[in-house]
Amino acid sequence: MILDSLELPSTWRRSPVSAHFRRVSRKGFDDKPLLSVYREHGVVPRGFTDDNWNLMPTDLTAYQLVEPGDLAVNKMKAWQGSLGLSQLEGVVSPAYFIYTPISRSFDQRYLNYLIRSRLLAAELARLSDGVRPQQWDLDPKAFERVPLPEPPMKEQRRIADYLDRETTTIDALIEKQQRLRSVLKERRQELVRAHLADVGPQVQLRHLVVRERPMTYGILQAGEHDDGGVPYIGPADISRVGGTPALQDLRRTTVEIAAQYQRSTLRPGDLVASIGPAYGHVMEVSEELDGANLTQDTVRLALDPDRAERRYLMWVLQGAASRDFWNFEITGATFRRLNLGTLARTPVPLPSLNEQREIADHLDRETAKIDALIAKAERFIELAQERRAALITAAVTGQIEIPT
Structure with a gap:
């Protein structure tokens, strides 16, 4: 032991x-x-x-x-x-x-x-x-x-007193950084909301998709993992804006099963949106995911490049206005998830393509600064939690001298 x-x-x-x-x-x-x-x-x-x-x-x-x-x-x-x-x-x-x-x-x-x-x-x-x-x-x-x-009871109490003091100090520092992280995330959200408000006429998302490749979900039953099969994307594989899963991390289904779902085959530049319980995450399909597929809890969006800038639309779909719309649409539902119809009706403010690119460029730059501060706060929290855990373990096992 x-x-x-x-x-x-x-x-x-x-x-x-x-x-x-x-x-x-x-x-x-x-x-x-x-x-x-x-x-x-x-x-x-x-x-x-x-x-x-x-x-x-x-x-x-x-x-x-x-x-x-x-x-x-x-x-x-x-x-x-x-x-x-x-x-x-x-x-x-x-x-x-x-x-x-x-x-x-x-x-x-x-x-x-x-x-x-x-x-x-x-x-x-x-x-x-x-x-x-x-x-x-x-x-x-x-x-x-x-x-x-x-340890003897007197020493147990001395260790507990020491850890009460030290962990209270560490917890206060962690709480301060957690508050800072929350403020930064709110600032980020407000920045996105402000730059997407009243920027153009609103259209439904379904009008921005290429007619030849309509919105669709993917594989209903993927079966057992097949190392040599076709990779597919599910909600857990989709991260925040700009995120994309690595090919080696994806599960795979057989070529035969994937062949039954050619309608949902992915191409580079497509967007994939999650519609399951953790709905609203969006990612862009990279070159290495060409030919991959997706599950029933995700939807492919093949955008019309003459109407919609991909990065701009990702900001819209992950913004507060889209989430508010979805939450309102599914109010009272037993299982909180989107469907194709609700996603297709999502209102999108649509300025000119040049304006879409300018907004996306600006949000990419400004949120990158905020994200760097958030990452710094999260790193501090991680290190403080590590120190807290190490301190407790050392104290309760007699590995450090407890000051009187």
Whole structure:
């Protein structure tokens, strides 16, 4: 075990999870929980209500009650940090193990830091079995044998005090950069909105597509991945403005299946728009994707070059006005997704081609400056979060001297 080989200070000892927690299974939750709303460590509090009550399952027999102080452990995602001491009385899904405390050997704050530390996550990843990470399953008996570093109680409290101070400082810096990132993203959005407002008469998107290659979605059933087959693009492959997936990252279907969907074959310069639940992302088809196809959750737009500049239209389709139109059109829908008809009716402000190019050039330049600032803020956040995680792991395992 990773934690077994860790050298601890001489006054510390190791003790297994089972010395401090006992696994329990409590059934009989009467209130209806809301599964679509995340709560800390997967716990949905008792009595929680929401307008989305119709999304709830009718059979809750497999769900478990959780009480304050219980340790909730997601058997599939514990290695990603999905575990912790619950502060709530509520319910969790069958994906969780529930442990009730049976000892008072740990300071709660120290224990919280310990069980969310990077080293414990690495230990749980090692103990999880599965074909790939998304299917890993933690054996509860293996988890119960994990040896936890246990310093004297006085030192636990000193470590917790130290981490409370240090993480509060780091969290404040992270929050400041997150606010800056939000402000920059709003500024970017307003810049795009301002340059697309009242720039020309509005036409529906369908009038900007080449008649010989109408708007269409693609492959309904792609089948198993075929290394030598035809690549296809889905919603997950489409990123923000200017983004394009690498050919080697795309899934492929057989030549025979692709041949049934020649109507949706892609050519360089086409645009692909996502219409699934994460609708509204747009990308341009590159030269290396010539001959590729797309899925039913994406739509091909073969633009008329005499009427529409591709870069300009990408800005329009990813702008706030288009999103507002789509959100209004699908209000009340059970499954929030676009369809060909809604996408085709999207209003597009259409100035002359020269004006479209000028607007696209200006937005490319100005948003690049804002994007650089956003990237800088995100890099700061990433480094601060890395430092926070490393500091916690070092402190709870006795690898650093804690100042008095």
